[in-house]
Amino acid sequence: xxxxxxxxxxxxxxxxxxxxxxxxxxxxxxxxxxxxxxxxxxxxxxxxxxxxxxxxxxxxxxxxxxxxxxxxxxxxxxxxxxxxxxxxxxxxxxxxxxxxxxxxxxxxxxxxxxxxxxxxxxxxxxxxxxxxxxxxxxxxxxxxxxxxxxxxxxxxxxxxxxxxxxxxxxxxxxxxxxxxxxxxxxxxxxxxxxxxxxxxxxxxxxxxxxxxxxxxxxxxxxxxxxxxxxxxxxxxxxxxxxxxxxxxxxxxxxxxxxxxxxxxxxxxxxxxxxxxxxxxxxxxxxxxxxxxxxxxxxxxxxxxxxxxxxxxxxxxx
Ligand code: MTE
Numbered sequence: 001x002x003x004x005x006x007x008x009x010x011x012x013x014x015x016x017x018x019x020x021x022x023x024x025x026x027x028x029x030x031x032x033x034x035x036x037x038x039x040x041x042x043x044x045x046x047x048x049x050x051x052x053x054x055x056x057x058x059x060x061x062x063x064x065x066x067x068x069x070x071x072x073x074x075x076x077x078x079x080x081x082x083x084x085x086x087x088x089x090x091x092x093x094x095x096x097x098x099x100x101x102x103x104x105x106x107x108x109x110x111x112x113x114x115x116x117x118x119x120x121x122x123x124x125x126x127x128x129x130x131x132x133x134x135x136x137x138x139x140x141x142x143x144x145x146x147x148x149x150x151x152x153x154x155x156x157x158x159x160x161x162x163x164x165x166x167x168x169x170x171x172x173x174x175x176x177x178x179x180x181x182x183x184x185x186x187x188x189x190x191x192x193x194x195x196x197x198x199x200x201x202x203x204x205x206x207x208x209x210x211x212x213x214x215x216x217x218x219x220x221x222x223x224x225x226x227x228x229x230x231x232x233x234x235x236x237x238x239x240x241x242x243x244x245x246x247x248x249x250x251x252x253x254x255x256x257x258x259x260x261x262x263x264x265x266x267x268x269x270x271x272x273x274x275x276x277x278x279x280x281x282x283x284x285x286x287x288x289x290x291x292x293x294x295x296x297x298x299x300x301x302x303x304x305x306x307x308x309x310x311x312x313x314x315x316x317x
Pocket of ligand 1: 076079080082237
């Protein structure tokens with residue numbers, strides 16, 4: 001049986017600004033690190049010094065609409081998937097540091113009446129930024145709660161006016177080998193590409209995110225602009241977009257072309273359809289010890305289940 005969960009995009013205005021205080025969790029983490037260091041070295045700073053010197057990180061008392069706390073800025077920016085840099089999630093931030101995100105343009109074209117190439121500053125000016133707290137559920141079965149900032153993809157698409165032949169939207173990440181060491185890997189058909197059906201792209205949940213926690217995106221999270229499709233596995237949420245094209249046929253996508261039986265085009269979060277190599281019934285929320293049940297459509301069924309009326313979600317995984 002499929003359960004539908006209500007979800008309302010939550011404004012994150014209560015988010016405590018960066019630099020204010022250390023959360024209890026970070027306080028505990030700092031204390032644990034310091035204790036460990038003290039055991040290993042006679043020269044280790046005292047626990048009190050360590051806590052005083054710990055980097056303040058943005059924290060929040062806000063939750064998502066299901067009542068779950070947000071992940072910390074530190075978690076969100078230090079545990080990433082971005083294969084153009086490295087496959088090591090904890091090294092992406094270091095590898096992506098200094099990545100050039102300005103100037104930046106996004107070309108929007110294909111089957112539209114008014115194709116246009118936007119500078120990132122035009123997008124920020126043209127479309128009011130709003131805050132949305134979304135769960136991000138990776139196909140690898142870890143998840144986070146992230147306060148994004150951005151604007152709906154629908155707002156952008158309405159401006160360029162898709163023609164009646166447009167049925168899908170295709171997205172492409174920048175391909176810049178001199179700054180992205182992972183692009184040397186011949187195993188992947190670069191550039192990273194993703195796609196949505198037009199009605200999925202026009203859904204109000206589908207966001208072009210330009211920031212998180214009130215700060216502009218950092219390279220490891222897909223600066224300057226990335227897609228966020230919260231009811232789908234995270235690989236659909238393509239980073240550092242330079243091209244958006246309206247097309248008539250279902251576009252090829254990077255993961256689907258490598259392993260179509262493992263990564264479907266739809267990729268809706270579905271605890272009842274397992275990945276061929278692991279279960280999707282539960283997930284590990286970063287920062288929690290025990291696993292939690294995964295939710296159908298990642299908890300956004302009320303807004304999106306109707307998009308798939310009459311479709312088999314087992315065949316169209
Ligand atoms: N986009 C690009 N260009 N390259 C990638 O490797 N990884 C995807 C997605 N977008 C990826 C990408 C995957 S598998 C996930 S889970 C999310 O980005 C992770 O986003 P985050 O690192 O901001 O949490």
